[in-house]
Amino acid sequence: xxxxxxxxxxxxxxxxxxxxxxxxxxxxxxxxxxxxxxxxxxxxxxxxxxxxxxxxxxxxxxxxxxxxxxxxxxxxxxxxxxxxxxxxxxxxxxxxxxxxxxxxxxxxxxxxxxxxxxxxxxxxxxxxxxxxxxxxxxxxxxxxxxxxxxxxxxxxxxxxxxxxxxxxxxxxxxxxxxxxxxxxxxxxxxxxxxxxxxxxxxxxxxxxxxxxxxxxxxxxxxxxxxxxxxxxxxxxxxxxxxxxxxxxxxxxxxxxxxxxxxxxxxxxxxxxxxxxxxxxxxxxxxxxxxxxxxxxxxxxxxxxxxxxxxxxxxxxxxxxxxxxxxxxxxxxxxxxxxxxxxxxxxxxxxxxxxxxxxxxxxxxxxxxxxxxxxxxxxxxxxxxxxxxxxxxxxxxxxxxxxxxxxxxxxxxxxxxxxxxxxxxxxxxxxxxxxxxxxxxxxxxxxxxxxxxxxxxxxxxxxxxxxxxxxxxxxxxxxxxxxxxxxxxxxxxxxxxxxxxxxxxxxxxxxxxxxxxxxxxxxxxxxxxxxxxxxxxxxxxxxxxxxxxxxxxxxxxxxxxxxxxxxxxxxxxxxxxxxxxxxxxxxxxxxxxxxxxxxxxxxxxxxxxxxxxxxxxxxxxxxxxxxxxxxxxxxxxxxxxxxxxxxxxxxxxxxxxxxxxxxxxxxxxxxxxxxxxxxxxxxxxxxxxxxxxxxxxxxxxxxxxxxxxxxxxxxxxxxxxxxxxxxxxxxxxxxxxxxxxxxxxxxxxxxxxxxxxxxxxxxxxxxxxxxx
Numbered sequence: 001x002x003x004x005x006x007x008x009x010x011x012x013x014x015x016x017x018x019x020x021x022x023x024x025x026x027x028x029x030x031x032x033x034x035x036x037x038x039x040x041x042x043x044x045x046x047x048x049x050x051x052x053x054x055x056x057x058x059x060x061x062x063x064x065x066x067x068x069x070x071x072x073x074x075x076x077x078x079x080x081x082x083x084x085x086x087x088x089x090x091x092x093x094x095x096x097x098x099x100x101x102x103x104x105x106x107x108x109x110x111x112x113x114x115x116x117x118x119x120x121x122x123x124x125x126x127x128x129x130x131x132x133x134x135x136x137x138x139x140x141x142x143x144x145x146x147x148x149x150x151x152x153x154x155x156x157x158x159x160x161x162x163x164x165x166x167x168x169x170x171x172x173x174x175x176x177x178x179x180x181x182x183x184x185x186x187x188x189x190x191x192x193x194x195x196x197x198x199x200x201x202x203x204x205x206x207x208x209x210x211x212x213x214x215x216x217x218x219x220x221x222x223x224x225x226x227x228x229x230x231x232x233x234x235x236x237x238x239x240x241x242x243x244x245x246x247x248x249x250x251x252x253x254x255x256x257x258x259x260x261x262x263x264x265x266x267x268x269x270x271x272x273x274x275x276x277x278x279x280x281x282x283x284x285x286x287x288x289x290x291x292x293x294x295x296x297x298x299x300x301x302x303x304x305x306x307x308x309x310x311x312x313x314x315x316x317x318x319x320x321x322x323x324x325x326x327x328x329x330x331x332x333x334x335x336x337x338x339x340x341x342x343x344x345x346x347x348x349x350x351x352x353x354x355x356x357x358x359x360x361x362x363x364x365x366x367x368x369x370x371x372x373x374x375x376x377x378x379x380x381x382x383x384x385x386x387x388x389x390x391x392x393x394x395x396x397x398x399x400x401x402x403x404x405x406x407x408x409x410x411x412x413x414x415x416x417x418x419x420x421x422x423x424x425x426x427x428x429x430x431x432x433x434x435x436x437x438x439x440x441x442x443x444x445x446x447x448x449x450x451x452x453x454x455x456x457x458x459x460x461x462x463x464x465x466x467x468x469x470x471x472x473x474x475x476x477x478x479x480x481x482x483x484x485x486x487x488x489x490x491x492x493x494x495x496x497x498x499x500x501x502x503x504x505x506x507x508x509x510x511x512x513x514x515x516x517x518x519x520x521x522x523x524x525x526x527x528x529x530x531x532x533x534x535x536x537x538x539x540x541x542x543x544x545x546x547x548x549x550x551x552x553x554x555x556x557x558x559x560x561x562x563x564x565x566x567x568x569x570x571x572x573x574x575x576x577x578x579x580x581x582x583x584x585x586x587x588x589x590x591x592x593x594x595x596x597x598x599x600x601x602x603x604x605x606x607x608x609x610x611x612x613x614x615x616x617x618x619x620x621x622x623x624x625x626x627x628x629x630x631x632x633x634x635x636x637x638x639x640x641x642x643x644x645x646x647x648x649x650x651x652x653x654x655x656x657x658x659x660x661x662x663x664x665x666x667x668x669x670x671x672x673x674x675x676x677x678x679x680x681x682x683x684x685x686x687x688x689x690x691x692x693x694x695x696x697x698x699x700x701x702x703x704x705x706x707x708x709x710x711x712x713x714x715x716x717x718x719x720x721x722x723x724x725x726x727x728x729x730x731x732x733x734x735x736x737x738x739x740x741x742x743x744x745x746x747x748x749x750x751x752x753x754x755x756x757x758x759x760x761x762x763x764x765x766x767x768x769x770x771x
Contacts, residue, residue: 035059049132107163191226208506211447263401332361360380440459516529520567539556551568552568584694586602602636609628638713729764
């Protein structure tokens with residue numbers, strides 16, 4: 001007989017093997033709903049439809065949001081997962097169409113999956129509303145999967161067009177002359193999950209919105225923006241940066257919630273001297289199996305595609321051992337084909353699937369039913385993401401559980417050892433840089449293709465009259481020199497033959513993907529992967545994991561962007577190593593002192609995969625290695641750097657090798673601590689120590705962004721680096737290892753016997769000279 005969730009929680013409380021490693025068990029009490037009456041001007045057909053669905057009153061935040069939209073305000077709505085944010089924009093949009101039949105709305109979701117999911121809910125409302133009115137309100141999804149035969153009808157008769165930023169960028173804006181009815185009558189633009197648009201993606205979206213507003217202005221419309229966000233520190237500021245409009249914040253959440261248990265779990269120490277803990281992947285799997293074998297719907301969030309597949313392999317085996325169907329546990333990540341992902345989402349809603357191991361692809365608000373347990377294998381990197389992932393459990397009023405299982409990384413250990421910081425601090429701020437020159441240049445090209453630029457036009461002009469970017473004339477003149485545009489009749493006209501939007505990716509630093517082909521029986525495509533990840537995951541002789549199956553990579557055809565594989569059964573996977581070089585091109589800002597130099601600016605980074613290790617399943621031991629032969633990948637980006645005095649090793653009484661080890665430790669811990677201060681993923685950054693920097697000739701370390709042109713992180717780091725260094729120093733001091741470990745400065749084999757000590761001294765130096 002299966003145990004209830006409450007019974008399992010009681011078991012865990014009595015289990016010393018579990019509770020001895022819990023650093024915080026927080027119980028969030030249930031909360032009753034807070035209601036408001038329907039707004040006075042809401043159409044009777046809408047009210048009747050809501051009452052048919054059992055909604056006799058609105059939550060307070062829904063009523064506030066709808067009333068604010070009726071007053072013509074641009075909104076950002078910030079409430080928890082499953083709090084009914086969709087009604088906040090669906091009701092005003094439908095009210096507008098009922099009042100003016102030609103009224104139009106554009107819905108933007110970050111993924112096609114979320115678009116399809118939200119359209120299903122919208123169609124349920126429309127089906128009821130259309131019965132009570134004398135015309136038909138039509139809504140359509142417009143994305144890469146939309147049949148060509150349906151596209152003409154969508155362009156002419158779609159009252160609500162549901163799409164994603166990529167399709168707006170490549171499929172709608174460049175062809176705006178086919179969408180005249182939409183742009184002439186566009187009343188509302190809805191941007192859901194706006195917290196997702198940060199860094200590279202957010203900077204691109206801000207420029208897509210600039211182009212969208214430019215076209216709206218051409219057709220004489222001035223739409224209202226309605227944005228929805230998870231909890232972040234600066235929702236209004238982020239939305240204003242992306243939309244270029246003054247926003248009103250609505251955050252008076254009135255939705256009910258059930259009791260929620262939130263547990264921080266730090267795996268037991270295996271070797272205290274070396275700071276090595278039991279594998280968080282295996283611990284997450286062990287904990288998850290406890291709930292899955294009792295038939296509680298569980299989602300496990302993994303930090304990488306590789307970890308999804310490893311944990312899926314382990315959990316399927318656990319289901320077999322408990323004589324249950326392993327097919328009821330699925331993986332979910334980028335690289336799976338769309339139909340496969342839709343099938344998994346449906347299986348979760350119908351409860352045919354009781355467990356899913358996912359990357360952050362399911363962090364967004366896709367409807368996957370009322371899950372009870374969320375297990376987060378490794379801190380996601382931000383409080384905001386953690387709240388989103390934990391919010392996937394407990395979407396109803398029943399008891400729910402969320403467990404964070406810490407890895408050995410410095411960031412995870414900082415959270416595990418400072419639970420009060422985690423629970424009491426507000427989520428991080430989202431950072432975007434729409435004026436990143438690489439991104440800006442790409443979108444001005446796209447904008448010039450869509451509409452000619454007038455001689456006085458400033459790209460990025462707002463409806464409220466603020467000036468746009470002063471650099472627009474310089475960029476247009478540069479494009480004319482490159483024979484991309486030409487000046488005629490007081491306007492800049494597009495003249496190149498190429499179609500610019502197709503060559504600009506909104507999400508990836510790489511413009512191309514590698515297609516993964518399985519040739520076990522007959523050729524079939526099983527997934528795709530971007531260039532930067534391809535050199536690490538599908539190089540020759542790699543073991544590529546997909547859907548719990550193992551594929552041996554016979555050949556990575558780098559020129560044709562194809563990886564040819566065949567299915568195998570082996571006891572290991574592969575882990576590739578990168579070699580990196582960095583050169584400074586330009587200094588944007590610096591603080592030059594006798595004691596140190598801090599700066600940020602433009603750099604060029606060259607990376608190449610050089611070798612791979614074979615890692616055995618379960619034991620995670622290294623059982624072999626091989627060389628990788630691939631061309632270098634080069635990106636121009638932004639970096640922060642810090643230089644110590646040239647004679648710092650003499651000042652500290654150490655040799656240069658010890659200094660090199662200390663610099664390695666500093667870069668390791670700084671890079672991992674940064675996400676505490678900035679809403680970025682640890683994978684957004686990389687670091688490089690140099691005993692003698694070619695730029696200054698001084699001992700230095702660099703922390704650079706993984707995106708071409710950078711997205712503003714380096715500037716932010718430059719402004720708060722003493723705080724980051726202080727947090728890193730405190731973390732090293734708290735760590736119980738003797739000479740270094742993966743939880744602080746890195747393992748002893750990487751940083752040397754004195755690496756931890758010297759890193760602590762160097763960080764203390766940074767903090768002291770700034771006092």
